[in-house]
Amino acid sequence: MSHVESGAAEPLVGTRPASSPPVPAPSARAVVAPADDRQTAFFTLDHGTATVAGALVGRVDRRWRLLAATALPAGSNPDALLGLLVDRLRSVDPACAEAVGSGPGTGTEPLAAWPRLAASSAPAATLAVIAATERTRARLEEAAVGAGWNVVAGSAERTDPLVLTRLATRPGVVALLVGVADPPDADERDLAAELAVAAAGIAARRPGMRIFLAGPVPEAPLLDAWRAPIIVRLPAPAGAPGELAASTLRAALAAARGGPDDSRRAMAAAAGSLARVLGLRVEILEIGVSGAARVVALPGPADDGGIAATVQIVEVPDAALFRMDRPGSVDQIDHWFTQGLDRARLRDRLAELAIAPWSDLDADGALLRAAALRGAVERLLVATNPVLGDGGVDLVIGAGGAWSAVPGPAAAHIVADVVRRPGVVQVAIDHARLLGPIGTIADDAERDAVLADLGEDLLLPLGTIVTPRGLRPNRPVGRLVLGVGGVRSEVELVAGGLTLVDLPPGASGTAELAFRGTPELGTRGRRFQVAVSGGLGGLLLDLRDIPLRLPERPDRRRELLGTWERALWPERDA
Amino acid sequence: MTGSLELVPARALLVPRPRIRLELQPGDRVTAVVGEAVHVGEVLAERIRDPRLVEAAVPRDGADQGIPLPGTWLPGEHVLAGRRAGAPAGELLFEHGGRRRLVSGPHPDRLHAPANGRVVEVEPGVALVLEIDGPGLAATELLGEPHWGRLVLLPEESDPRLALDVALAGAVVVLPGRVDAEALARARAMGIRGAVVLSLAERDRRDLAASAARQEAGLHRLAPFGVLVLGGYLRRVFAAAVRSTLEAASGAVVGLVGDPPLLLLPADRQLPLPEPDQIVVRGGPEAGREGRWLGPGGIRRVRGGITAETGLVALDDGRTVALPIGELERFAVLAANG
Numbered sequence: 009m010s011h012v013e014s015g016a017a018e019p020l021v022g023t024r025p026a027s028s029p030p031v032p033a034p035s036a037r038a039v040v041a042p043a044d045d046r047q048t049a050f051f052t053l054d055h056g057t058a059t060v061a062g063a064l065v066g067r068v069d070r071r072w073r074l075l076a077a078t079a080l081p082a083g084s085n086p087d088a089l090l091g092l093l094v095d096r097l098r099s100v101d102p103a104c105a106e107a108v109g110s111g112p113g114t115g116t117e118p119l120a121a122w123p124r125l126a127a128s129s130a131p132a133a134t135l136a137v138i139a140a141t142e143r144t145r146a147r148l149e150e151a152a153v154g155a156g157w158n159v160v161a162g163s164a165e166r167t168d169p170l171v172l173t174r175l176a177t178r179p180g181v182v183a184l185l186v187g188v189a190d191p192p193d194a195d196e197r198d199l200a201a202e203l204a205v206a207a208a209g210i211a212a213r214r215p216g217m218r219i220f221l222a223g224p225v226p227e228a229p230l231l232d233a234w235r236a237p238i239i240v241r242l243p244a245p246a247g248a249p250g251e252l253a254a255s256t257l258r259a260a261l262a263a264a265r266g267g268p269d270d271s272r273r274a275m276a277a278a279a280g281s282l283a284r285v286l287g288l289r290v291e292i293l294e295i296g297v298s299g300a301a302r303v304v305a306l307p308g309p310a311d312d313g314g315i316a317a318t319v320q321i322v323e324v325p326d327a328a329l330f331r332m333d334r335p336g337s338v339d340q341i342d343h344w345f346t347q348g349l350d351r352a353r354l355r356d357r358l359a360e361l362a363i364a365p366w367s368d369l370d371a372d373g374a375l376l377r378a379a380a381l382r383g384a385v386e387r388l389l390v391a392t393n394p395v396l397g398d399g400g401v402d403l404v405i406g407a408g409g410a411w412s413a414v415p416g417p418a419a420a421h422i423v424a425d426v427v428r429r430p431g432v433v434q435v436a437i438d439h440a441r442l443l444g445p446i447g448t449i450a451d452d453a454e455r456d457a458v459l460a461d462l463g464e465d466l467l468l469p470l471g472t473i474v475t476p477r478g479l480r481p482n483r484p485v486g487r488l489v490l491g492v493g494g495v496r497s498e499v500e501l502v503a504g505g506l507t508l509v510d511l512p513p514g515a516s517g518t519a520e521l522a523f524r525g526t527p528e529l530g531t532r533g534r535r536f537q538v539a540v541s542g543g544l545g546g547l548l549l550d551l552r553d554i555p556l557r558l559p560e561r562p563d564r565r566r567e568l569l570g571t572w573e574r575a576l577w578p579e580r581d582a
Numbered sequence: 583m584t585g586s587l588e589l590v591p592a593r594a595l596l597v598p599r600p601r602i603r604l605e606l607q608p609g610d611r612v613t614a615v616v617g618e619a620v621h622v623g624e625v626l627a628e629r630i631r632d633p634r635l636v637e638a639a640v641p642r643d644g645a646d647q648g649i650p651l652p653g654t655w656l657p658g659e660h661v662l663a664g665r666r667a668g669a670p671a672g673e674l675l676f677e678h679g680g681r682r683r684l685v686s687g688p689h690p691d692r693l694h695a696p697a698n699g700r701v702v703e704v705e706p707g708v709a710l711v712l713e714i715d716g717p718g719l720a721a722t723e724l725l726g727e728p729h730w731g732r733l734v735l736l737p738e739e740s741d742p743r744l745a746l747d748v749a750l751a752g753a754v755v756v757l758p759g760r761v762d763a764e765a766l767a768r769a770r771a772m773g774i775r776g777a778v779v780l781s782l783a784e785r786d787r788r789d790l791a792a793s794a795a796r797q798e799a800g801l802h803r804l805a806p807f808g809v810l811v812l813g814g815y816l817r818r819v820f821a822a823a824v825r826s827t828l829e830a831a832s833g834a835v836v837g838l839v840g841d842p843p844l845l846l847l848p849a850d851r852q853l854p855l856p857e858p859d860q861i862v863v864r865g866g867p868e869a870g871r872e873g874r875w876l877g878p879g880g881i882r883r884v885r886g887g888i889t890a891e892t893g894l895v896a897l898d899d900g901r902t903v904a905l906p907i908g909e910l911e912r913f914a915v916l917a918a919n920g
Contacts, residue, residue, distance in 0.1 A: 078881065078891050079891070080589055080591075080891055080907055080908075081591045081907060081908045082591065083591030083592060083593075084588065084589050084590065084591050084907070085588035085589070087588070088585055088586060088587075088588035088589045089589065091585060091586075092586070092589065092878060092891075168635055169635065169675055169676070169683055170608060170633060170635045170675060170683075170685055173608055173675060173707070174607060174608065177608075177705075177707065177708045179603075179605065179709075179841060201678070202678050202679075205676045205677070205678040206675075206676055208652070208676065209652035209653075209675055209676035210652075212651050212652040212653055213608075213652060213653050213705055213706055213707050213708045214705060214708060215705075352783065352784065352785045355784045355785075355815075356783050356784050356815040356816055357815075357816070359784055359814065359815040360814045360815045360816050363722065363814045363815075364814070364864065364865070364908075366908030367864055367865035367866075367908050367909055368865045368866070368909075369865070369866070369884055369886075369888050369890055369906050369908055369909065370866060370884040370885035370886045370888060370906075371885050371886050372886075373865075373886075374886040374887075374888050375886070413888065414888070415887045415888065577887065578887075579886060579887025580886055580887065
């Protein structure tokens with residue numbers, strides 16, 4: 009057991025992964041205290057489409073601590089929510105309330121006195137894209153979708169001006185993107201001027217509409233319009249499909265869509281801070297009712313000797329939780345749903361949830377949400393893998409209200425089911441929805457310090473998932489020896505299923521895996537020693553196929569999925 | 583407890599003097615004028631049915647009064663002997679390279695005012711905005727076209743297939759029981775102008791949309807017909823506040839509109855307002871029940887192992903229960919939109 013294969017996975021908790029570049033220890037910059045020491049507490053508010061989540065963060069023993077948090081349906085009064093948190097703190101821990109200045113008789117009114125960090129995720133707005141050629145339309149559309157817009161698109165090459173005008177003036181369209189390549193392709197030169205005139209015609213019909221011009225589209229016709237529109241110049245579409253993440257046009261469109269408190273962009277900033285503070289490769293899977301985003305943040309050495317982070321974010325409106333307007337989307341949810349329900353009824357239940365996402369919480373409503381969440385994560389990964397890749401990370405974080413609507417172990421199971429990568433990964437959820445609001449802190453050092461201070465309060469650990477690839481199914485394939493605090497336990501490994509090992513939150517240890525074959529676990533080998541950390545789901549040894557193969561017959565598939573689900577979600581049948 | 587009541591999301595019941603948008607398309611000819619008062623049923627625009635794009639040369643200098651803007655309706659040019667053919671009447675899409683692109687075609691359909699109000703704005707080829715005199719009952723969706731008619735409430739649990747007859751022609755009927763596409767098709771065939779339903783399943787919505795598309799494609803169209811959905815997709819019962827509002831408006835001429843989805847009610851009817859602390863349970867085992875808000879109930883574990891913020895509600899049947907706040911809603915009268 010002492011022998012470890014060369015290149016085996018290395019400890020994860022707070023240390024550098026084997027395959028990533030060398031990362032220095034957290035710099036002094038990353039642990040400085042927030043500027044104003046007199047500040048005793050602050051609120052965070054994350055306004056989602058379905059829910060509003062609030063938290064009360066206070067300074068206790070010279071550290072920021074999460075003191076209270078909850079979530080309510082969108083439409084609830086945020087002041088009432090924050091008042092509820094203050095009342096709860098006062099009744100549960102009067103001494104702590106006193107310490108942060110909200111105790112009875114302190115004369116401080118927390119709702120007025122304490123600052124608020126607020127982020128909001130607006131429903132994806134619709135952008136009309138018109139281009140000279142189909143080629144340019146595809147590039148513009150790809151950039152706009154990656155920036156989180158819902159898109160309707162057409163090109164002068166295929167569509168007549170009347171249809172383009174109707175497309176751009178349909179209800180719900182809030183902005184128009186007109187673009188040509190730079191330099192224009194031969195077939196675009198003549199059409200660029202006509203496109204600008206068509207855009208001016210659209211602007212005259214829809215006063216106040218924002219017009220984005222990408223590439224050398226003449227703006228003179230638009231300036232001549234009776235009610236001059238708001239014109240924003242953007243970079244021309246560049247690069248080939250697959251270079252989305254680096255697209256400056258995509259970044260500009262993302263900035264134009266969200267305001268300064270846009271929670272998805274703020275989450276990208278928070279992911280960068282986490283990568284710097286923890287020195288881990290961090291991936292956030294954010295799923296909302298109005299959209300979704302995947303963020304990958306990789307730590308690396310900074311020029312000043314500290315830690316820098318490379319952050320990439322791609323938004324995918326089609327991966328919104330209950331989005332069903334794409335072919336096959338209901339089938340995809342049905343594929344994961346463990347209860348038998350006819351298709352029409354299933355569609356109605358999902359449509360009802362899209363209207364009232366916070367309702368139907370208990371019984372099979374929760375199972376339906378879990379199935380919808382699996383479908384959404386699946387769509388998110390399919391859409392983003394060409395851009396962000398499918399490489400391993402050290403920490404996967406589920407963010408957004410959808411992850412809190414299932415028990416923690418069930419959330420870990422969802423990650424295991426859908427994120428099928430060989431390797432070892434820690435899983436956590438942003439349970440108090442702090443990442444978005446804290447991500448709105450503009451200063452990197454201050455944001456890093458707050459996140460470092462919050463420490464274990466920030467994320468709810470779900471556990472560690474170990475997923476080897478290349479095992480022969482339904483037979484003993486090796487064994488695991490788990491060492492936690494000097495206590496060693498052994499588990500026989502049988503391929504084809506999920507094995508759960510109890511490892512509570514806060515516990516960490518070392519797992520030594522000895523296989524009969526040479527599966528892939530980050531790298532190929534027979535013996536591995538990995539650091540594991542506990543959580544609500546414990547240690548999940550996922551010895552199922554990669555990709556996951558499920559029976560074709562719906563009843564058998566439901567039975568198998570139900571068996572796994574029951575193991576991690578025993579209360580589901582209560 | 584009034585402060586904690588705001589933990590429960592409020593749903594709009596009535597919107598006073600709402601601003602509504604009636605959709606236009608390029609080529610429609612608007613006859614209403616901004617600022618003008620309009621009455622229910624008045625023609626606001628002539629609608630184009632089969633728009634076509636026509637290219638025409640820009641007239642010589644001085645032929646137009648200034649340079650027309652996109653969206654301007656241009657009269658047809660007379661055909662002169664030995665000269666080029668004159669351009670037909672139509673709406674200017676844009677002008678480029680010495681040529682005009684016009685949208686032209688026959689206008690056999692009319693857009694009528696669904697309620698009394700005032701024209702606030704005209705966006706040519708996009709929408710016509712009206713400010714309505716009376717309040718609007720909030721809904722979630724209009725399937726079909728805006729329309730108006732006398733409001734008739736069918737009895738609770740009545741079978742629409744039996745209750746609908748030709749005596750209701752020209753009316754907007756409220757169907758409180760189970761509704762399907764067949765019942766709605768029957769209503770349309772009887773000359774009923776619209777229906778108000780609490781919920782409609784996706785399958786019935788698609789059948790209704792397919793039926794509307796067939797009508798749209800037909801040469802001789804039936805009269806417009808709209809279905810206003812007040813709730814969602816799953817069957818529920820009308821909340822007391824909604825039911826009493828509909829009862830108060832019964833017999834009056836009401837309008838159905840989709841942007842925003844509203845049932846436009848008459849300005850001269852006294853409508854009951856909901857009690858501020860009246861709570862409606864929208865989901866879970868107590869769905870459909872109503873009661874009074876008592877206060878926060880704390881974080882509790884519900885069936886299935888989910889933890890949720892709850893509220894204490896004194897149900898009208900005398901029980902006091904703690905229910906997830908997500909399953910609760912209350913009604914509020916909102917300020918005018920727009």
